[in-house]
Amino acid sequence: MEKEQLEHSLGHNRRKFLSKVSLGIGSLALGSLLIPDLFRKGVAEDDIMDALPHFAPKAKRVIYLFQNGAPSQLESFDYKPLLNKQAGMELPDSIRMGQRLTGMTSGQSSFPLVGSYYGFQQYGEARAWISDLFPYTAKVVDDICIVKSMYTEAINHDPALTFFQTGAQVGNRPSMGSWLSYGLGNENNNLPAFCVLLSKGKGNGQGVYSKLWTNGFLDSVHQGVQFSASEDPVLYLNDPKGMRREDRRRMLDKIAQLNQINYQAFGDPEITAKIQQYEMAFRMQTAVPEVTDISKEPDSIIKMYGPDCLVPGTYAANCLLARKLSESGVRFVQLYHQGWDQHDNLPSEMAKQAKDVDQASAALIQDLKQRGLLDETLVIWGGEFGRTNYCQGEIQLDNYGRDHHPKAFSIWMAGGGVKPGIVYGETDEFGYNITENPVHVHDFHATILHLMGVDHERLTYKHLGRRYRLTDVHGHVVKDLLV
Template identity: 80%
Template sequence: MEKEILEQGLNHNRRKFLSRLSLGIGSVALGSLLIPDLFTGKQEAEDGLMRALPHFAPKAKRIIYLFQNGAPSQLETFDYKPLLTKNFGQELPESIRMGQRLTGMTAGQSSFPLVGSYFGFNQYGESRAWISSLFPHISSVVDDLLIVKSMHTEAINHDPALTFFQTGAQVGNRPSMGSWLSYGLGSENANLPAFCVLLSRGKGNGQGVYSKLWSNGFLDATHQGVQFSNSEDPVLYLKDPDGMSRDQRRKMIDQIAALNEMNYQEFNDPQITAKVQQYEMAYRMQTAVPEITDTSKEPDSVIKLYGPDCLVPGTYAANCLLARKLSENGVRFVQLYHQGWDAHDNLPNQMIGQAKDVDQATAGLITDLKQRGLLDETLIIWGGEFGRTNYCQGKIQPENYGRDHHPRAFSIFMAGGGVKSGMVYGETDDFGYNITENPVHVHDFQATVMHLMGIDHEKLTYKHLGRRYRLTDVHGKVVKDLIA
């Protein structure tokens, strides 16, 4: 008997043994993707290393990023510079510009006349922060805000600047911030993706928004942002086809999963398991998404907070309300893009329309989260890809002027999620051109956001093409002065 067993064992050579072993490991791996709780614990292997996330106790659990695409002017929002109004039409001193580069749109100008804001500014709240008269609702929640007036970036044109903010690089094919957080922390709700994207279009000049901004890059496809639309179907291709029941859909997905498991066992391609997981997520979203996107049950008090536009699908206000509902239901990262801030001319009129779009809904979102006890664990971010020049682009008139791109100094604000409230951080010179105090680079901003989510930005890495990548590349430091 022992001899027969030995002979059978010898017939199983090393190649067969390893082949069958890999099939078993592949099945286990696929099972862990289909059933995330199959194995308990928050550690997963990556190139032989174990990374435990979060790295430390997080200040925030979720992020709602209200990206103002096209670059709103800091000089008409949060950076009050009365000297520009006083010196209207005078030349920008060379000692201020110091030969810094310009875009092709103003590099050929023979003069650079200073122009102040058409709109008045006032101080609000206990922080006495200066805010433009364009934003009466945001002014009312100023003591919940952390205004950063000293942001800066290298990118001087829209696409690379926008891509830089979202992915940490000015070129494409890098994972977005939401994808990194999905990869590191996953979702709090098995029936919803960890990363959702909402788009709205304002009344001003727009800049393009492309899917590369919410791409998973070289991470698994499961970490790509899921775009919601303003159509009858918020997520395309989610409904069952005509004539197919839910039970039939379940059987179809099971059969596809079985076929994909066979392919995975043969080719060991992780994209196969990612595709299976996407099918499973889509099936679970069929129940969760219609309920979340239904605003008919929202009380009048909530509609009043966000404004009547929140009942119009696809508007900024509607997306702010949807962002709250998604975040409230465990979506880790909600990215909202609002287009229309690219005011190279006719800036006052464009700013009026844009501010009307975003003012009440932004303040309403902050107030709504605060009333629900969710603001402390939800980080709100509001801002664009760079700022605007203090000099006029083209013909200058007090009530009709434009501003070019300005990456040297601009403003954003944050609220909730572990940041200090009622505070203004950083300062620019009297011309609003250069930073004079506490500069914050885009990578510093990204490192700080990751820190608030309990992540050491230097440790959350992914090996791709022989190199370890991270959101902040090889840069960035946490700005601890911003953290409560």
């Protein structure tokens, strides 16, 4: 009791003491919020931040077209005619080699092989095999790099999806977009560094959730900002009716003053993050309506992306919006398209899904290229794992399904320093195991960071006594993919 009275009379206790000694640092932090570039070269965590980018970047921005639910590589980019020839025959034990199966097919007594219902043709200088489901992608094959040797450890959607987005199968880790926002900051101070777009296809969908674009243990200013298909693209951004812009400005100034007092008292960095978020929202009130307005896009662009680009919330509309956001300086645009989980009825469902995405994905490549933006914009297309070469359940050659397959699957990348017109990696004749140039998820992340001018081993953040990074303690840059 006497100790508490003494602390009260002196106006000091441990919390106040620590907060007072941090005032100088706090003032610097607040100054960097009010004038973002003021201390850009001098504020760093062990000289990490002031060294960024670590080397000359090939890409300035990323557009990630995530195909949520895992599209089958065997009906897209990994042509395996042997599966058609041996349809109905058992998967050889020498190929499976005792590898674990997912819960969907672990109880099956047999594993009958099933080939693609759709044909494949060769395209481009690399003579890449592409399914007939993707005729528009086939037209831009010389602009993309197809990676057929991706693999992961995750066998179910939630951990696999989380792994690709955050570098870990568990939650509460910063997403890739958040890491790039933290490391490289904004290009356009009127828009977030990290934006998220959602669309739903016609197939069996897997859910997406905010933990996929979370800031994790990074400051909340690095969380992805979700755009919606509603009249208000960013919810709660507009002022209430009757409020003038100058009134909003005065209100924000007063709130900032109060938050500054709280920060000086408690030293909580989330208070400064809140100030920064208020300011960003104020600037976005002008920038967002402009960047989401497609009324000025010429008819040739609408025709290129297809009529669905006029319907807000569709994949095509989001691809066009992704281009506009990237063109406006958004560092990382994450697009999720749901509906790729074809455990049955794959020939019918995958055809609808491919039709949803094929034209707009290829249009995005063409659009960026004709604007001179493809060389500095990395575009990625792919899901969280692949699909089995055997049928899930009873085999029907015209109506089959495929289970999850993490051991080998395909993605493609374009622009931003990636070699165009190549096919990288290979799988065995059954499409089950990788035989050349495996690329792990951590390698994938390390390569993306490298293209953005970031050494994945040096972009770290200390949390709970440990330094974390997107690639954890793994990953290497796949230099064969780089220009």
